[in-house]
Amino acid sequence: MTASPPLQLRHVTKRFGGLIAVDDVTVSIQPGQITGLIGPNGAGKTTLFGVISGRFAPTRGRVDALGRDVTGWSPHAICRLGVCVTHQIVRPFADLSVLENVMVGAAFGGAGRLEAGAAKNEAMAVLEFAGLAARAALPASALTLAQRKRLEIARALATRPSVLLLDEVLAGLTPTEVSHAVTLVRAICARGTTIVMIEHVMHAVMNLSHRVLVLNYGRLIADGTPDEVTRDRQVIEAYLGAGATIGGARG
């Protein structure tokens, strides 16, 4: 679309009272890539997603998405522009069916807003893609955790995002479920969607990511390929503890 990167942060800082959750982060995300965002608990990863998705206005700095300055935009506007975020703790609309959950994304997200009928078809197509088509008629509350995570992704996908922010979609899944979810993430990327994912499941994120960013105490302390990052002294010390190495780095 444009020469500018799909997502660009300049000196983004988010302060909650005396706590600096995100501290002067400057980074630009490359189109079509999967970028992993890792860091210890409380490093500010989710807050950074919150700033990008419009949930929080940054205290300082500027966020550009898809060629627009979106600093201070409301979440629905950012979603409509094409940047959609999933929630770390899954938040399905419990009383709606799986299909209706995805219809919300299809009907309201993205540039072309769909009427209920068209949204239904679109939602069904997304459910096929995400492997939830067989569960379409169930209430969302009847799903297992893995299915709910999948629903969270499907709902976001239905908004036809150019940039998808995935917040710990693998957390709490069994190894088999993780490998299925990894396949799904890869398939989304193959469709041309730029992905930024927060993840704690190391082998998965190292496996998936073209590039890994490491946050610690709100600061960006490393940025590179998974190999580079896992060899980075600062990362090993700050994130994994002194003397540790990442097991099974890049498979």
Added chain:
Amino acid sequence: MISSASSSSPGGEDLRPGGGEEDHRPGASAAADGGRAAVRVRAAALLAPALGAALACVPVLAPRNITLLNLGFFTFLYVAQGLAWNILGGFAGYVSFGYAAFFGLGAYTTALLWLSGWTPVLTFPLSGLLAAVFSLVVGVPTLRLVGPYFSIATIGVGEAMRILMLNLDRITGGASGLNLPTVVPSKAWFYTAALVMAAIAYATATWIRGSRFGLGLAALRMDLEAAETLGVRTALFKNVAHMISAFLVGVCGGLFATYFQYLHPDTVFSFTESISLVLIALIGGLGTIWGPILGAAVFYAVQDYLQTSYPTLHLLAYGILLIVILLFEPRGLAGLAARIWDRLRPGAAPARSP
């Protein structure tokens, strides 16, 4: 639907920890529930026009039965308001205790225009419009609050309006009220007008429920933040829902003023009026179409029956009714009706046994 799970999806099979067996049965029964609910909804959608047509015949068949026509008038007026209140309170989940303000504004708009020479019917759209505009003024700040905070704020707005109107005696007649022209249409006319209002409210609520707008309201009711991140303009949607329901209630207020020929701020702006709408929706079933209809019928029947002989006993009856409903059928009378319908319908009943 369940049977043919095409798993050409990138994730492959559905992610289930154990084999499919465990998961299949609840899935199947839930889908059956869904199918049954769909049939029920369709049946209910046919029932409404039939019921409306039957009720429309009453003034033709019994034009002299004043008691019956009055009963119909007040019931339909409550049905219309209950349905309208439910658009914000039930669909969007914002429980307002301030709807008397819209009712009162509607009533006074009609009354004052009528006194200055307008035909009452022509004032109704204006009554609705004024109520809607006022709902926007109130809604923009208060709809930012959630849950009980919103409800409490609306109590404040409602009471403030009552006291304001009581003191604007130049305009509203204040504590001595306002006498309106005594030349009015027949009871049959009022009966039909209220029925039309109920039908309009029903059509509006039904349309909203099935529309993209309704989906957005349902989403924001269940999770405001998640709805927002999926592109729902939650602030706009809440306010539009508020305005639509306020418009309908405002028109009801206008119709009420025409009927009553005497207005007093303590009547039309009363907290009791606000509470009534909440009770109707709660008793009937929050967020359903048939809930406010059933709720209004029961509500007015109880009030009408008890108020003449025991003026305050109906409040006790509502209290008991409310407790019973919250304990045993939180989906209200509509939920109860659905349950009975499912049980009585042959074949649809327990397909659950393997």
